[in-house]
Amino acid sequence: MSIQPAAAKKPGLLRRMRHYRNIYLMLLPVIIFYILFHYVPMGGLAIAFENYKPAKGILGSDWVGLKNFRKFLTGIYAWRVIRNTLTLNLLLLLFGFPAPILLALMINEMRENWYKKTIQTVSYMPHFVALVVVCGLLREFCLTTGLINDIIAFFGGTRINLLSSLDHYRTVYVVSNIWQNIGWNSIIYLSALSSVDASLHEAAAIDGAGRIRRIIHVNLPAILPVIIIQLILRIGNLMTQGYEKTILLYSPIVYEKADLISTYVYRYGLEKTQYSYGSAVGVFNSVANLIFLITANKISARLSETSLW
DSSP states (O other): OOOOOOOOOOOOHHHHHHHTHHHHHHHHHHHHHHIIIIIGGGGGGGGGGEEOOTTTHHHHSEEOTTHHHHHHHTSTTHHHHHHHHHHHHHHIIIIITHHHHHHHHHHHHOOOHHHHHHHHHHHHGGGGSOHHHHHHHHHHHTSTTSHHHHHHHHTTOOOOOGGGOTTTHHHHHHHHHHHHHHHHHTHHHHHHHHTSOHHHHHHHHHTTOOHHHHIIIIIHHHHHHHHHHHHHHHHTTTTOOOHHHHHHHOOGGGHHHHOOHHHHHIIIIIISOOHHHHHHHHHHHHHHHHHHHHHHHHHHHHHSSOOOO
């Protein structure tokens, strides 16, 4: 009778840290950053349940429970900002999410390296332009005397201030967002495409598959896990849209369609110094995003083999 060798004992955490100390040292600044700027500030979320007074501090302010949450959810602007945030993010998801994937697939099919690098560089550039500059240009271009209206008038259209129009504001926002981020967001898909086995394309070509069929049946399945992960993360931010660009573009005239949760929090939490109320709205927003993220991840895990956990 042979004696089976004992299973190798897995080294402990401290032993692995000593063995890979250089890697852990590289990770240390990232861990410190997240602890200081993401986890420590979470203690301040307590003010969402208080009638916070800066003079009394977090520990000395009166506890009011869910009063601030009820105030928001029963307020006249709650449905408006929730609807606007969801609508804008769904538009960005519908039109903005596929755009970098399509750009990456097209760039990957280019044969001339100099042309490919030129297109990549040009598409990346808007991402590095300061947001205030981009919004300043947009405001100028969207005026009734601006460049966009000059083009509209040339084709016989009517001049209109696009950023002051309820029918055009979201279109300007979505199109400008795609233009600014399409190149930068395509990088991850280009990286995934670079790892596709060339022999798969050769085999498909021998079988008579053209370029379009190879894209559909070789490239897309190869990068599908990356697409799914990016989609899950994007769905997990359906209730999030930064206030910076909106504040630089909108005006009270278009609040009905432009006012978002983030801008609402900015106005009430900072400008009107209702810190507890603004914090409560922010907590509600984060919880809603968490629900979207968990739901999307569970659906992905059931429909495919790709998920965050």
